[in-house]
Amino acid sequence: MREEDPTLLIEFSPELKQILIHCQGDMHLAVAKWKIEHNFKLDIKFIKPRIPYRETIRKEADANYRHKKQSGGAGQFGEVYMRIEPWHEGIPEPHGLNVRARETHDLDWGGKLVFYNCIVGGAIDVRFLPSILKGVMEKMHNGPLTGSYARDIRVCVYDGKMHPVDSNDISFKIAGLQAFRQAFRDADPQILEPVYKVEVLCPDDLTGAVMGDLQTRRAIVEGIDAEGHFQKVVAKVPLAEMDGYSSSLRSLSQGRAKFRSSFSEYAPVPYELQRKLLDDYNKTVKEEVA
Numbered sequence: 118m119r120e121e122d123p124t125l126l127i128e129f130s131p132e133l134k135q136i137l138i139h140c141q142g143d144m145h146l147a148v149a150k151w152k153i154e155h156n157f158k159l160d161i162k163f164i165k166p167r168i169p170y171r172e173t174i175r176k177e178a179d180a181n182y183r184h185k186k187q188s189g190g191a192g193q194f195g196e197v198y199m200r201i202e203p204w205h206e207g208i209p210e211p212h213g214l215n216v217r218a219r220e221t222h223d224l225d226w227g228g229k230l231v232f233y234n235c236i237v238g239g240a241i242d243v244r245f246l247p248s249i250l251k252g253v254m255e256k257m258h259n260g261p262l263t264g265s266y267a268r269d270i271r272v273c274v275y276d277g278k279m280h281p282v283d284s285n286d287i288s289f290k291i292a293g294l295q296a297f298r299q300a301f302r303d304a305d306p307q308i309l310e311p312v313y314k315v316e317v318l319c320p321d322d323l324t325g326a327v328m329g330d331l332q333t334r335r336a337i338v339e340g341i342d343a344e345g346h347f348q349k350v351v352a353k354v355p356l357a358e359m360d361g362y363s364s365s366l367r368s369l370s371q372g373r374a375k376f377r378s379s380f381s382e383y384a385p386v387p388y389e390l391q392r393k394l395l396d397d398y399n400k401t402v403k404e405e406v407a
Contacts, residue, residue, distance in 0.1 A: 118152060125149060132226070132266070133167040143364050168357045170394070171227070171309040171383050172260035172267040172301075177202045180300035183278070184292040195288030197241070197249055198276035199296040201304055204231050204269045211235065211273050220250070227383070228268025230257060235275040241289070242279060248286040249274055252293030261301045262308060263398040272297065308391045309383040311356040317366065318347040319374035326369055334358035335387075353381055 118125055126139035140146040146163070153161050179200045186193040200211065210216060214235040222230045232250050234243070241249075250272075257267040277292075315336070319327050327350050328338055336354040343349070354362075359378065366374050386394070 118149065122149075130166075132169055135167060137166055138163075165360050169226075169311060170263055170265040170386075172262050172265050173228075173269050173307050173309060174201060174203050174301060174304035175307050176305045178300045178304035180296045180303065181276075182292050182296040182299060184288050184295065185283075186288075187283075192283040193285065193288040193291075194278075194280040194283035195245070195285075195292040196278040197274060197289065197292040197296045199293070199300055200273040200275060201297065201300045202271045202273075203304075204229055204271040208271065211271075214273055214275050222254075224257070224266070224268055226266040226268065230254065230268075231271040233271065233273040235273045236277070237275075240279075241274070241277040242284075245279065245284065245286065245289040246274065248289040249293030252290040252295075253297045255290075256294050256297050256301070261298050262306050263394050265308070267301070268309075270301075308386045308394055310386045310390075312353050312381050312384045313356055313359060313378045314381040315352050315354045315359075315362075315376055315378045317350040317352075317374055317376040318344060319350065319370055320346075321348055323370050323374060324348045324350065327366070327374060328352075330365065330369055334362070354378075355384075355386075 119127065124141060125145070128137050128139075129135075130137055138146065138149060140149060150161065150163060153159050177200065179198070181196065181198040183196040184193060200214070202208070202211070211233060214233070215237050216233055216235055217237075218234040220232045222232065224230060230253070232253070234246055236246075253272055257270070260267040274293075279289075315331070317327050317331070324341065328341075331338060331350065331352050331354065334354055335358050336352040338350065338352045340351050341348055342351070362376070366376060
């Protein structure tokens with residue numbers, strides 16, 4: 118199909134765990150679906166793309182976790198005490214902790230993880246800190262709230278316990294992951310959604326209708342400018358509300374309006390939507406377990 122139609126773009130998104138098809142419009146998508154079903158005899162289901170949410174926190178929280186497992190010979194033991202805080206540029210050093218070392222990690226999906234070693238008295242051997250960091254990073258890759266990436270967090274490991282025989286890397290990785298998970302849930306977690314800047318070009322007589330439609334999509338209209346014989350409506354719109362906007366605008370304007378969009382920022386989702394996302398994710402997890 119790509120050889121026949123180079124404008125048909127297909128990709129697999131590791132983050133969304135979906136195969137995405139990029140088309141030029143609803144008709145283009147319908148033709149692609151018809152070809153797959155009739156030419157290649159495949160049963161196929163088209164669904165809305167998932168939204169690449171992000172997770173972060175809004176306050177400080179402490180947690181500790183002890184991982185202990187005994188199975189005959191050498192077992193597993195690791196205990197980690199951890200404090201997590203929302204990170205931002207210019208944040209002061211952690212209060213009440215003795216900072217020994219600091220690592221800043223720029224995350225592939227945006228934002229940062231800042232990891233502090235605040236251990237005193239050798240409670241945990243320095244060689245186990247990379248394992249704790251690995252556990253934290255694993256949980257940030259699959260966030261505690263909805264499985265989305267987490268970002269902009271400072272983690273301070275300040276105490277713990279180890280065993281001369283049973284402590285190993287896997288023990289401290291698990292302890293670090295679980296301590297981070299507990300602290301995250303206690304730190305006023307927040308889901309962030311991608312927001313796009315949308316510019317709609319439309320005739321004067323359609324400006325009101327276009328703005329009204331945007332506002333039903335949780336848009337914040339930032340202004341209206343004249344551009345040639347058209348009015349340009351500029352707004353910030355959550356990506357979750359942009360599904361089907363092309364068809365909606367075409368129908369609304371009888372094909373006389375057009376738009377362009379580009380990523381702007383991540384912004385907190387409303388409380389009601391966050392509750393719904395959490396409930397949907399928990400329901401999905403329970404179904405997978407079952």
